[in-house]
Amino acid sequence: MGEGEWRLLEPAEGMREEYLGYIEEFRAAGAFNHQDHREEVIRDFEGFLRRCRDDAAGRNLGGTRVPQANWWLFGGGRLRGTCRLRHRLNEILARHGGHIGYDVRPGEQGKGYATAMVAMVLEKARQLGLTRVMLTCKKDNPASARVIVKNGGVLEQECWWEENGRRLLIQNYWIELPQ
Numbered sequence: 001m002g003e004g005e006w007r008l009l010e011p012a013e014g015m016r017e018e019y020l021g022y023i024e025e026f027r028a029a030g031a032f033n034h035q036d037h038r039e040e041v042i043r044d045f046e047g048f049l050r051r052c053r054d055d056a057a058g059r060n061l062g063g064t065r066v067p068q069a070n071w072w073l074f075g076g077g078r079l080r081g082t083c084r085l086r087h088r089l090n091e092i093l094a095r096h097g098g099h100i101g102y103d104v105r106p107g108e109q110g111k112g113y114a115t116a117m118v119a120m121v122l123e124k125a126r127q128l129g130l131t132r133v134m135l136t137c138k139k140d141n142p143a144s145a146r147v148i149v150k151n152g153g154v155l156e157q158e159c160w161w162e163e164n165g166r167r168l169l170i171q172n173y174w175i176e177l178p179q
């Protein structure tokens with residue numbers, strides 16, 4: 001873990017530039033995390049924050065979307081990673097996505113941030129009353145699988161998933177959360 005104080009915070013005003021830098025670092029590394037809402041963040045960060053708050057409260061969800069809380073990990077004033085907790089699964093999340101999602105800034109990977117972040121989100125899930133949560137990762141993402149296993153994940157099954165015309169093998173893990 002990096003040095004200095006680090007905290008898991010809800011996205012808020014004043015974090016726009018850090019978040020845009022975070023998205024840009026993924027893009028420059030050839031990974032496309034968060035690119036889907038980059039334009040919205042540039043155009044209307046307030047609206048983006050409102051949507052995060054609505055998602056967390058389960059307001060204006062529409063379609064098959066489920067309530068989801070977002071947190072950003074800050075250390076030394078810098079955004080290190082982001083994570084989210086879906087309050088329940090829908091049909092899609094039950095195969096690919098699960099309850100918890102996370103990523104760490106490419107330049108900060110391999111320092112234990114994701115492992116610590118997931119541990120913190122598990123505590124939030126427990127506080128929400130969940131007794132077990134599902135986490136998924138692509139079979140070819142050993143770093144993510146390791147993060148899950150280090151947090152007590154047990155592999156339940158592997159299933160195929162089609163994304164942009166590609167077939168991906170997805171691992172489904174469960175973590176028990178004794179209350």
Ligand SMILES: CC(C)(COP(=O)(O)OP(=O)(O)OC[C@H]1O[C@@H](n2cnc3c(N)ncnc32)[C@H](O)[C@@H]1OP(=O)(O)O)[C@@H](O)C(=O)NCCC(=O)NCCS
Pocket residue numbers: 031033102103104105108109110111112113114115116136137138141142143144146147
């Ligand atoms: C997956 C991800 C979140 C991991 O973040 P991180 O902060 O680097 O993770 P940590 O440092 O906490 O732990 C990584 C673990 O994976 C291990 N690891 C890394 N690369 C690995 C590899 N190629 N094979 C096996 N293990 C690997 C590390 O050694 C470490 O385990 P250790 O502590 O036992 O040594 C990060 O790589 C990322 O953001 N990737 C892009 C987004 C993503 O894939 N998100 C997850 C979607 S399921």
